Amino acid sequence: MNKTSTESQRALLNELTQAQRERLSYIDFKLYFLGELRRADVVDRFGIGPAAATRDIAQYKEIAPENLILDNVDKIYRLTDCFVPLFEHSPRRVLTSLSHGFGEVVGDALKSMVRCEFPTELSQPKMSVLAPLTRAIYRGRAVKLIYTSVESGRIEREIVPIALVNIGIRWHVRAFDRRRKEFRDFVITRMENPTVLENCSVGENEKVENDLQWNRIIELELVPHPNHPRPEMVEMDYAMSDGVLRVKVRAANVGYMLRMSMVDCSPDHSLEGLEFALCLRDPLALYGANNARLAPGYRDPRPDVQRGPVKAW
Structure with missing residues (x-):
């Protein structure tokens, strides 16, 4: 898709109401991640009539005519080989929708769109x-x-x-x-x-x-751990650019994030084990973050700071 086509599509989308864009985003989602769309999908999801759903699909096809084709045998719209998503879909929202549904049902009766499995969550708030x-x-x-x-x-x-x-x-x-x-x-x-x-x-x-601490943003550079046997695999896992994953995180949360992701933050990157696929290129980036001690291997460079576990963890 060329730049002119993209700009034209964006202009057409901007003319629609928020409700219309939400319905077209759902159509785009179903085609992109499930490969097919039924008119009933739109009817059931948004509680609209069949005629209104037909208009939404026609509106989508007007904006992105090469994205879908009607299978007249099964009466299903299918993804085409030249499909280009009309909307930008957030990975987090996509995975949540695929695993918990796109809002089709209310309460605990959530159903995944594809087979998904989750580790048991041991701690959940009331x-x-x-x-x-x-x-x-x-x-x-x-x-x-x-x-x-x-x-x-x-x-x-x-x-x-x-x-x-x-x-x-x-x-x-x-x-x-x-x-x-x-x-x-x-x-x-x-x-x-x-x-x-x-x-x-x-x-x-x-x-x-x-x-x-909440308002301070720390920029981190994470790189494959020097002891990892397949650094190129780590680069693939984290979609690194030039062998570096650059992330921004609040100082109030940085220790939690590094601990959860098992990032070696020791001064000499000396922690051992395949669980440490990443290391923090410059541990001094954590200087002044109150919960930096939660980060694996981190040692505060200030001599007067006591070292040990953070009790809140």
Whole structure:
């Protein structure tokens, strides 16, 4: 597809309503990742009539005529050999849709579009705990709750949550801790009876704009581990450019990300084992990140900093 065609398609899409673009994106998704589309797919997904679904498919074909062809025998639209996606599909959203559905059903009756298997998630938050937290984040409110920690045991706290964070093995909340007067991470499964404080004002120092660790973005260069027997395989796994994977991550989350991905952050890249496929080219990039000690092998260059495990982990 040439540049002129792409610009023409973009102009036509911009003339559509948001609802129309969503339906055309679904048509594009079904063709691209499943190879076929039935009119009933659009009807069932969006709750519209057959005539409206036919118009949507006709609209899609007008914009991208070479993307689909009607199989008159089975009455199915099929992907063509010259298909070019009309929309940019996020890998994360695509994998979520393929594994959990594209919103066709509600509740726990989610069905995968293709056979998928997931490792068992051992830690999941209760919805009765999660819902007040998300309301507080969305509306900029504080929350009172009971929290159990390694340091303090089970006590009542007031926090101002600013974001949810998934670190792979569990979810936590980034929040201002009114007891400690600082931003910290709180594990959702350790919370009890959260209550949104509707009539309690939030101070400027408690807002996300003043969380230095959250707002600091660290640029990392990850490279194949020098002891890996097949560095070219690592480059393929991570779609590296010139043998380097460049990522940007918040300082508040960098230690979690490096630990979850098993990135060797030791000064001399000395950690052993095939699980360490990646290493951090310059460990000094983590300087000043509060949870850098979570990163495998990381040693803080400051002589006065105590070394050891981070209790919150």
